[in-house]
Amino acid sequence: MDANNLVIRNLHVAVDGKEILKGIDLTIEQGKIHAVMGPNGSGKSTLAYALAGHPRYEVTDGEVWYKGQDVLDLEPNERSKLGMFLAFQYPVAVAGVSVANFLRAALNAHRAQEGVDPKETAIPMAEYRKLIKQRMDMLNMAPDFARRYLNEGFSGGEKKRLEILQMAMLQPSIAILDETDSGLDIDALKIVAEGVNRVKEDRPELGVMVITHYQRLLNYIKPDIVHVLMNGQIVREGGPELALELEDRGYDFIREEVFGNAS
Amino acid sequence: MPAKQQTSTSLDAVHFTSFLNGRQEPSWLTTxxxxxxxxxxxxxxxFWRRTSLKGFQFSDFSPASAQVTISWDGSDAGVVVLPLAEAIDQHPELVQKVLYSAIRSDRDKFAALNNAFVADGVFVYVPKNTTVEQPIHVQYAVPAAGAMVAVRTLALIEHHSSATIIEEYVSSDPNAPAMVLSGAEITLADEANVTFNSVQTLGAQVYNFGGQQLRLLGKDAHAEWVNLVIGAKTQNVRLEADLQGNGSNIEWNGLIYANRQQQLLVAPTLHHAGLNTEGQINFKTVVDDEAYAVFDGMVRIPKTGQGTNSDLRENALHLSKNSRSDSIPGLEIDANEVKAGHGSTSGQLDEEQLFYLLSRGLPPVEAKRMIVLGFVGEIIDLLADEDLRDQIEALVAAKI
Structure with a gap:
């Protein structure tokens, strides 16, 4: 097993006492793009939140390994420092906290080392300004974006671009994109997808899990492997052609094959 | 110089007589x-339902002078910026127009005491058609343990003029018990404009009793008012914006940040007496540990206040189980053509915000600090002085 792969084994997750994920087995390989597709209510977002460590998502069984660490034992901030990144489907607004200040604090948290004065590891201001400008230029973002409050009054497209900017700044090794396409028109979707591709170009070892309901995002972020999530389990895996087949035929044919005609 | 009676153990007529004998003032003031x-x-x-005076005794305090530091770099023609005593001496007729205009001796025992002993302060006069660009900054420092200081910020802004006034209440010794009788009385003529910042960061053993009033007497007068209440052991301060001038308007923001055993109360009243006046009150409250904060707000629209547009908001954030806050937004409307809204919210730290920040690698303590600073930062950012903003932000960050 390659320690740089994210390995999920028999993951069971409950929300408010109701089991949503019923034994997920999935490996996200270093440098590969994985699409996780599924109909509404199949557990896609639950998978994303559980991997990021949201307290409302209770892991009842299973394990998740990354870089030799039992991910489920780690706090959300420790998972981030380990190199995991979740691009939220619904990014949260935080009034009074500017994008620039927030990203600097996050970057410094990543650079912090135990037993070392944080002032020593903190990114120098000039270097930080240069870095954020370079990343914002890469994502075609206007400079005033950094001064705005985190997601406060942002359009859907702006929110998703901010998620990708955060990814570009924090340089994760595993990125989980939770329905990054939802609520975006085709132009916004192209911009966001291009941002993801640029971050990936910059960092070819990045492993990506693209969670989506629709195939259209996968026209712009090309997956190596497609997994189909249904009723809290991975029921089918295949190459990029599987996504196209789902686009053509919908999810019903898989549902029938896996669960029979009952539903 | 007012008399100091640091050695005496009770506040009695001897104090007052001695205080009065040390001063040579116009007869109206002595009266x-x-x-x-x-x-x-x-x-x-x-008897205040929401401010406990348990353990408070007048005899623990003796009249003293606050250390008053006035900083102003301006030199505009006709503008007066003077310590109160000098202003009484040089411009008694101007001082008389504002002193005692808001704080009434019959309000309560503390207001009466305040008016009897008011000695330290600043007086600002801005003549017609004058824009004072440089902020006028005054700091009141409580000098010593057991001190009772009576302080007032006075300003008279004439027709078509503007000024920025920043007052700061601090303790020289953060642990010294003291009683502060605070006050601000500011009057605006037609088309006058004031930015008033009042920042209270007194020590943890200080009682602060007082009143502040902005009177917008003239038509189309405009005020921006920021109240920051961060220090003191116990505070009971009434605030009033009196919109008498037709078309006058105010933007009024405030913050109460109480932790440990602090009990902090503000009671803002927005009085829409004139025609077509506009006012927004927006206060934020943070309570932590065992602290108790009260926002006792009131919007009054009498019959004369047709065309009023008024809004009152208060949002409270609770950071501990044992902290409390009361929000009492009141509306009294006697005019029929008005728009008036009010609302208050109260809640704990938002779990989703916290998780969002954690998911980016911020440790829990830092994530919490960032969210709280963001919540209060919207108010702190309104302060007219950048150094003061940084200072207050650091002070609040240390409280979290």
Whole structure:
């Protein structure tokens, strides 16, 4: 097993006492793009939140390994420092906290080392300004974006671009994109997808899990492997052609094959 | 110089007589002081439902002078910026127009005492058609343990003029017990404009009793008012914006940040007496540990206040189980053509915000600090002085 792969084994997750994920087995390989597709209510977002460590998502069984660490034992901030990144489907607004200040604090948290004065590891201001400008230029973002409050009054497209900017700044090794396409028109979707591709170009070892309901995002972020999530389990895996087949035929044919005609 | 009576152990007529004998003031002022002292002696201890005076004794305090530091770099023609005593001496007729305009001796025992002893402060006069660009910054420092100081910020802004006034209450010794009788009385003529920042960061053993009023007497007068209440052991301060001038308007923001055993109360009233006046009150409250904060707000629209547009908001954030806050937004409307809204919210730290920040690698303590600073930062950012903003932000960050 390659320690740089994210390995999920028999993951069971409950929300408010109701089991949503019923034994997920999935490996996200270093440098590969994985699409996780599924109909509404199949557990896609639950998978994303559980991997990021949201307290409302209770892991009842299973394990998740990354870089030799039992991910489920780690706090959300420790998972981030380990190199995991979740691009939220619904990014949260935080009034009074500017994008620039927030990203600097996050970057410094990543650079912090135990037993070392944080002032020593903190990114120098000039270097930080240069870095954020370079990343914002890469994502075609206007400079005033950094001064705005985190997601406060942002359009859907702006929110998703901010998620990708955060990814570009924090340089994760595993990125989980939770329905990054939802609520975006085709132009916004192209911009966001291009941002993801640029971050990936910059960092070819990045492993990506693209969670989506629709195939259209996968026209712009090309997956190596497609997994189909249904009723809290991975029921089918295949190459990029599987996504196209789902686009053509919908999810019903898989549902029938896996669960029979009952539903 | 007002008399200091640091050695005496009780606040009695001897103090007052000695105080009065040390001053040579116009007779109207001496009369007011005597009446105020009589009112103080006659009044019972106030009963305040939401401010506990348990353990408070007048005899623990003696009159003293606050250290007043006035900083102003301006030199505009006709503008007066003077310590109160000098202003009384040089411009008694101007001082008389504002002093005692808001704080009434018959309000309660503390207001009476305040009026009897008011000695330190600043007086600002801005003549017609004058824009004072440089902010006028005054700091009141409580000098020593056991001190009672009576302080007032006075300003008279004439027709078509503007000024920025920043007052700061601090303790020289953060652990010294003291009683502060605070006050601000500011009057605006037609088309006058004031930015008033009042920042209270007194020590943890200080009682602060007082009142502040902005009177927008003139038509189309405009005020921006920021109140920051961060220090003191116990505070009971009434605030009033009196929109008498037709078309006058105010943007009024405030913050109460109480932790440990602090009990902090502000009672803002927005009085829409004129025609077509506009006012927004937006206060934020943070309570932590065992602290108790009260926002007792009121919007009054009398019959004369047709065309009023008023809004009152208060949002409270609770950071501990044992902290409390009361929000009492009140509306009294006697005019029929008005727009008036109010609302208050109260809640704990938002779990989703916290998780979002954690998911980016911020440790829990830092994530919490960032969210709280963001919540209060919207108010702190309104302060007219950048150094003061940084200082207050650091002070609040240390409280979290």
């Amino acid at each position: 007011q002081r005597r009446e105020a002292w009589a009112a103080f002696e006659a009044a019972d201890m106030p």
